[in-house]
Amino acid sequence: MAEIKDPENTILMELKDGTVTIQLLPDVAPEHTARMKELARAGAYDNVAFHRVIDGFMAQTGDVQHANMEKDYNPRMAGTGGSDKPDLPAEFSKIPHARGSLGAARSANPNSANSQFFINFKDNDFLNGQYTVYGQVIEGMEHVDALTRGEPPADPDRMISVKVAADA
Secondary structure (H helix, E strand, C coil): CCCCCCHHHEEEEEECCEEEEEEECCCCCHHHHHHHHHHHHCCCCCCEECCEEECCCEEEECCCCCCECCCCCCCCCCCCCCCCCCCECCCCCCCCCCCCEEEECCCCCCCCECCCEEEECCCCHHHCCCCCEEEEEEECHHHHHCCCCECCCCCCCEECEEEEHHHC
């Protein structure tokens, strides 16, 4: 079990094979951190599909509007939606897009991140300074590595539940 130093800023993401523990970075990206905790506490991420999983690159999820596999799941629309909250301003930093880092997914507009995020399978330095990094997997990356690949996957995996460790 990972040592959780800051339960208020740690996410426990339950996948089919086990728990992924993510340390959020409130000092680096306070608005993105707050949004993830808000949506997790509302249960918005529960049952949301990994709609874009590219081998050797990253796994993307978090479309709470179109990708909830228990409620109105639309594989054609998955990846195009967000939450009912306003978009977030970019919070770029010097933190690299390293293996296991959590990045904010967005459109071409740097200030369009909302609820979607991705977890990097490897160091993706070409993303540095282009996408907000706001977390790091500290345990359970093997469960992310085991996700079904595809854009979208034919039978996508999902986040079974997402909780703030302080609430678990």
